[in-house]
Amino acid sequence: MTVSPDPSDRTDVIVGVLTEAFADLMAADPAAFRTKFRKMAADPFAFYRGSACLFYADMATAEDRWCDERTSRVWIHGDLHAENFGTYMDADGRIVFDVNDFDEAYLGHVSWDLRRFAASFALMSWGKAFSDEVISDLLTGYLNAWLDQVEAFGRSDADRDFALTVHNTRGAVQELIRRTATRTRLGLLDRMTVVERHERRFADSPRNRRLEDAERDEVLAALARYEATLPPRPWRREVAYDVKDLVGTGGFGIGSAGLPAYNVLLEGYDEALENDVVLSLKQGNVPAPSRIVDDSQIRQYFEHEGHRTAVSRRALQSHASQFLGYTDVRGTGFVVAELSPYELDLDWEDLTEPADIRPVLEQLGQATAKLHCVGDADSDHTLVPFQTEDAIATMLDGRRQEFVDDLVGFAHSYARRTQEDFRLFVDAFRAGAIPGISSSG
Numbered sequence: 218m219t220v221s222p223d224p225s226d227r228t229d230v231i232v233g234v235l236t237e238a239f240a241d242l243m244a245a246d247p248a249a250f251r252t253k254f255r256k257m258a259a260d261p262f263a264f265y266r267g268s269a270c271l272f273y274a275d276m277a278t279a280e281d282r283w284c285d286e287r288t289s290r291v292w293i294h295g296d297l298h299a300e301n302f303g304t305y306m307d308a309d310g311r312i313v314f315d316v317n318d319f320d321e322a323y324l325g326h327v328s329w330d331l332r333r334f335a336a337s338f339a340l341m342s343w344g345k346a347f348s349d350e351v352i353s354d355l356l357t358g359y360l361n362a363w364l365d366q367v368e369a370f371g372r373s374d375a376d377r378d379f380a381l382t383v384h385n386t387r388g389a390v391q392e393l394i395r396r397t398a399t400r401t402r403l404g405l406l407d408r409m410t411v412v413e414r415h416e417r418r419f420a421d422s423p424r425n426r427r428l429e430d431a432e433r434d435e436v437l438a439a440l441a442r443y444e445a446t447l448p449p450r451p452w453r454r455e456v457a458y459d460v461k462d463l464v465g466t467g468g469f470g471i472g473s474a475g476l477p478a479y480n481v482l483l484e485g486y487d488e489a490l491e492n493d494v495v496l497s498l499k500q501g502n503v504p505a506p507s508r509i510v511d512d513s514q515i516r517q518y519f520e521h522e523g524h525r526t527a528v529s530r531r532a533l534q535s536h537a538s539q540f541l542g543y544t545d546v547r548g549t550g551f552v553v554a555e556l557s558p559y560e561l562d563l564d565w566e567d568l569t570e571p572a573d574i575r576p577v578l579e580q581l582g583q584a585t586a587k588l589h590c591v592g593d594a595d596s597d598h599t600l601v602p603f604q605t606e607d608a609i610a611t612m613l614d615g616r617r618q619e620f621v622d623d624l625v626g627f628a629h630s631y632a633r634r635t636q637e638d639f640r641l642f643v644d645a646f647r648a649g650a651i652p653g654i655s656s657s658g
Contacts, residue, residue, distance in 0.1 A: 228641045228650075231271060235642075236652050238270035238508065242476065243653045249467065250654050254646050261632075261639040262340045269296045269321055269333075269505040271638065275631075276329055277509040283328040283620060287608035292532050292592030292601055294585075295321030295506045297330040298337035299565065302581055304397040306559035307380070307536035308448075312397050314381040314390050314580070315534060316588050317560065322529030323506040324515050324600060327589055327609065328624070331360065334585065335628035338578070340635060341565060351571050353625050355578050360621045362582025364613075370590045371606040377535045377591050381584055388576045389568060397561045403491040405558035410462075410482065410493075417490050418462040419482060425464040435546055436463060436479050439498065443544035443553045446527070456494060456540075459484040476500045477546075480556070495556040496540060500549055501526045518600055521550025530554075532592035 236243075243250045257267040265272075281289075294301070294316055303317045335356050342352045370376040383394045411420045419425055428436065437460065444458055462482040478499040485492035501522025507515075519525040523543040530552075531537045540555040568574050593605040613620055645651055 228645055231638055231642055232645055232651055234271045234274045247654055258643050261636045264639040264642055265337055265340055265635050266298055272333055273505045273509050281326055281328055284326045285612050287603055288327045288612045290324055291327040291589055291605050293325050293330045294588055295323050295504050297334040299341050303562040304394055308539050309536055311382055312394050312559055314394055315584050319526055319530040320502055321504040323504040325506040325510050331624055332627050335624050336631040339628040339632035356625050356628055357621055358575055359578040359582040360624055362579040363586045366583045366586035367606050367609050371610055379587050390580045397559050400558040402558050406493055417493055419464045424466055428465055439544040439546045443542045446542035456486055457484040476502055496553055497556050498551045498553050501552050523550030523552045526552040533588050535591040
């Protein structure tokens with residue numbers, strides 16, 4: 218993939234795609250999007266993270282040699298970049314290293330996830346001054362680990378039981394899992410709440426807002442509907458769903474600008490204040506891959522974007538948290554999940570040497586393979602009625618090295634395009650050329 222020969226044409230594409238994707242949210246909260254765009258203007262990687270819609274607009278017109286009837290209909294993460302990996306506590310109480318952030322999850326080409334990750338890693342690696350040869354070598358390790366794990370799943374029926382835990386990881390990944398295990402629910406509560414007259418409530422902060430009675434009643438009704446979407450009992454630990462406090466808050470991260478959200482404080486596993494639980498209700502967004510996947514069966518499967526996000530996460534994680542569910546507020550879909558103390562993102566800042574990064578990438582490859590292979594005929598939905606690992610093996614048909622070389626080459630070329638797109642985006646933003654969003658506010 219090469220950079221557009223005419224920068225003005227490419228600028229029009231960038232502005233047009235961003236405007237079309239975010240028009241409604243920009244109109245609802247232009248200040249939030251001004252902040253989002255300022256964060257995207259920090260560097261090419263930040264721009265890439267916040268512009269998944271542009272990536273898929275490019276994929277819509279790009280040739281994909283690794284796509285057939287089945288591998289074009291795999292459950293994908295949708296925004297698989299280098300910073301979307303980390304830990305969580307699964308429904309069985311294990312601290313697992315896995316892919317996270319499923320806001321963009323949908324069905325599409327399995328290669329899209331791999332291309333998006335590979336280009337993101339190339340961008341990140343330039344920031345570490347790695348040579349093209351080193352980047353290629355590291356990405357080759359990632360892709361081979363993905364292929365090896367997919368093949369392993371083809372020889373076993375235990376793909377839904379596979380997990381990266383403290384017992385089968387190494388290096389920075391294992392250290393992250395160990396560090397996660399030292400965290401406590403009380404620590405999270407102390408950061409978010411205060412105790413007054415022996416009762417816990419959310420702390421007052423500029424980010425939180427107290428709700429008027431009518432809005433509070435709507436959210437409480439939505440919470441009651443959410444309970445009906447939870448997995449069947451018995452759960453690992455039973456929780457009372459008595460609401461102690463409720464606040465409105467903002468969206469989370471670069472990708473969630475303008476999305477309304479609420480935090481709910483619940484009576485926890487018992488009456489001890491240290492066991493209270495915090496839930497997040499966040500409005501679902503339109504996933505970027507859905508903008509180029511023209512399949513009415515997929516669209517009609519989901520009640521709304523909150524439902525899609527929850528179902529996707531259950532499919533792709535296989536042992537998702539017992540709190541994961543969905544609801545609606547005034548007819549708009551929301552995903553509901555616990556704000557867990559046992560979620561930590563992989564931190565790349567101190568990973569500065571290829572020798573330390575190589576085993577990390579191999580484990581990311583394994584996690585990516587698990588992601589793709591658990592959301593298939595073995596899961597509790599009907600959208601992927603085949604074994605993904607078998608579909609990938611048929612698609613490759615002995616072309617493993619060709620596949621690896623193609624995706625590594627794509628990583629370099631698309632990363633270069635993103636660097637140029639970043640410059641064009643910043644120039645357009647500074648010039649006030651993005652409709653509805655001024656660079657000054």
